[in-house]
Amino acid sequence: MRSLLEQPAMHNYMPDIFGKKVLEIGCGCGKNCRYFAENGAVKVLGTHMSGRMLKIAKRKSVGLPIEYRLLAPEKAAGLDEKFDVIYSSLVFHYVEHFDKFIAGLSSLLHKDGILLFSQKHPITTASLDRQPGWNYDERGKEISYTFSNYHQSGRRGSNWFIDDEVIYHRTVGEIVTALGQHGFYVEAADETRPSSTMIKQYPQLEKEMLKPAFLVIRARKI
Template identity: 40%
Template sequence: MHDQNIYDNEVFFEGYRKLREQPSAANHLVEKPALFSLCPNLSGKRVLDLGCGYGENCREFLHLGASHVTGLDLSEKMLQIAKAENNAERISFVRMSMSDLSALDGTFDVVFSSLAVHYVEDFDQLLAQIHRLLADGGIFLFSQEHPFTTALRKGPRWSQNEDGTINHYNLSDYGIPGIRTTTWIVDGVIKYHRTFSDIVNALSTAGFQLEQMLEPLPGADILAQYPAYQKCYHKPDFLLVRAKKCCV
C-alpha cells in the first residue's frame, strides 16, 4: 500500500502553505463552512480528526465542546505547525498514516476527515477501521475532492473561449476507478478516484448509514468578490458525506 506523504515534500509544502494563506482559498470559503454545517453536537464527545493538517479544526472541535480530540497526520511538517499553533491540553497529535489505523486505540464518538480520503488507496479498509474505532451510533463526517475532479487522467480540465471565459468542465474517465497521478503544485501527486456509487456502496458495506451528502457551492457574496468561482456551478470542488455507524 502506497503512502506518498507529499506534504513533507519541501517544495509542495511551501506551495500548499501559500495557497492556504490566500483569502480566496476554497478551503476557507466553501469547504470548511460546509463541513461544520454538518457537524453533530460535540458536547462531551471524543473526536478523531484524520489528516488533521495544521490542527485548526482540532482546536475548533474543542470550542464546540469536545471532551478530547485526537489529531492524526502522516506529515511531520504539518504536525509541527499543529503543535506550535493549535496545541491544547485536551488535544493529542499523533503521527500515523490513514492507510492503516490498526495501531490506533480508543473509541471515538465522531471521526472527521477534511480533504484527505482521496489520498488513501484502500477505502474499504479505511472504512472498516473507522467503524471499529467508532462507538455505536457514532458519526463519520468527511470531505474529499469531488469525484468529477478526481476522475480525469489526462487533458485540460476546462474548455474556455479565447478570452478565457470557461464554457464547461471536460469530464472524462469517470467510470474508471483507481490511481491518478496529477500535477498540483508539483508533478507526481498521487490520488485515488472513486465514483459516487463506489463511495456510497463502500459505506453501506462497512456498516454505515448515509445521513447527508453536500456538494457545496459558493454563495453570491463569494461570487461577487471572486468571480472565478462561477466555474463551480459547472463542477463543484468538493463532496461532503455524513454517515452514522449502524448499531449491531
Template identity: 35%
Template sequence: MKQNKYDDPNFFSAYEQMPRSVKGLEGAGEWHIFRELIPNLKDKNVLDLGCGFGWHCRYAREQQASYVIGVDISKQMIQRAREMTNDPLISYIKAPIEDIDFSSSQFDVVISSLAFHYIKSFKLICEKVHDYLKTDGNFVFSVEHPIFTSRNEQDWYYDEKGNPLHWPVDNYQIEGVRETTFLDEQVTKYHRTISTYINDLIDTGFTVKAVKESIPSDEMLISIPEMKNETRRPMFLMISAEKDNS
C-alpha cells in the same frame, strides 16, 4: 510506499500560502457546508484523519469536545499543528491514515477533510472508522468530487483566449490511480465513483445521513469573483454517516 508530498519543501511552501492554510476554516470554500454536517461535539471524543494544521481539531475543542486526536502523515503538518495549538486536550499523531490503531468504540465522532482521495482503499478506512466509533457515532468527511478526479488532467477545457469553456469528465467508471498536478507538483490520487463511496459505507455498516456537493457561499461569490466558476461543477463531495446500532 504511502504518499507524503507535504514534507517536500517546495510543495509545503506552496500549500502554506493557500487561503485555507492562511485563513483556516473560513478560507475553505466548502466549510459553510461541511460545518453543518458535523454533529454537536460537546463532551464528545473526536478523531481527525488527515488533520493538517489542526484547524478542525481546534474547532472541535471550541465546540467543547472532551478530547481530540489529530492524525497526519506529514511531519511538517504535525509540527505546524502543534505550534498553532495550546490545548492539552488536543494531541497529534504522525502516522499514515491507513496505519491508525485505536481501541474499539473509542470515539464519538470521526472527521476528515480532503484526505481520502490520496488513499488507495476507502473500504479499509471505513472498516477502521466503524470499529473505532461508538454505536450511533458519526463519520463526517470530504473528498475531491469524483467529477473532479475522473481525469488525470483535473482542469478546465479552455478556449484560445484562456477562458474556461467547460469541465470535461472522462473515464469516470474506471476507478484507480490518477497521476495529476497539484501546486505545480506531481501527486498521486485515487479516483472512485460516488456510488463506491456510498456503498463502501453501507457495506461496512454505516447509515448515510447526508450527501452534499460544494458550492461557494454567497459571501465568497461576492468577495472573490473567480469563485463563480465553482458553481459550474462541484469540486468537493461531503458525506455524513452514522454507525448502525445493530
C-alpha cells in the same frame, strides 16, 4: 477554493462535539483539533503524516485536551480506540484501499457516531490519459468542464498540492456503497457549489456552478 467552498460545507454539517471524543485524520497544523477542544470535546486525537506539521500543532495546542500522532490515514483507521466523531478534510482521495479503510473507521465509532469527511469530487479525479480542464468561449469565459474515465477506478497522478502526487479515483457510487456496506447511513452528501451571494462577492466562483469541486459526506454509524 477550499476556504470558500469546502470548509464552509464541513462546518455546516459539523455535529455537536461538546462532551465528545473526536478523531481528526489529516489534522495538519491542528487548527480543527483546537476548534474541537475549545468547543467542548473531552478528548481530541489528531493524526497526520507530516512530523513538521505535528510539531507546529503541538506547540499551538499547549493546555488543550489534544493528542497528536504521526500516522498515515490507513494506520489511523486501525487504532484501538472508540470515538464519537471522526472528521477528515480532503484526505480520503489519498487512500488506496478504500473499502478496508471505511471498515476500519466503522470499527472506531460508537453506535450513532458521526463520520464527516470531504474529498476532491470524483469528476476532478477521473481522467487517466489527460488532465481534466475547463473549456472557454471566445471571450475566455469558462463554459464547460472536460473529464474522462469516470468508471475506471484506481491510481491517478495529480498536481493539486504538489507536483506528481498520487491520488485514487473512485466513483460517488463506490464511495456511498462502501459506507453502506460497513454500517453507515449517509445523512448528507454535498457536492459543493457557491451561493449567489458568494458569486457576487467572488465572481471567480461562478465557474464552480458548472461542476462541483468537492464532495462532503456526513454519515452515521448504525
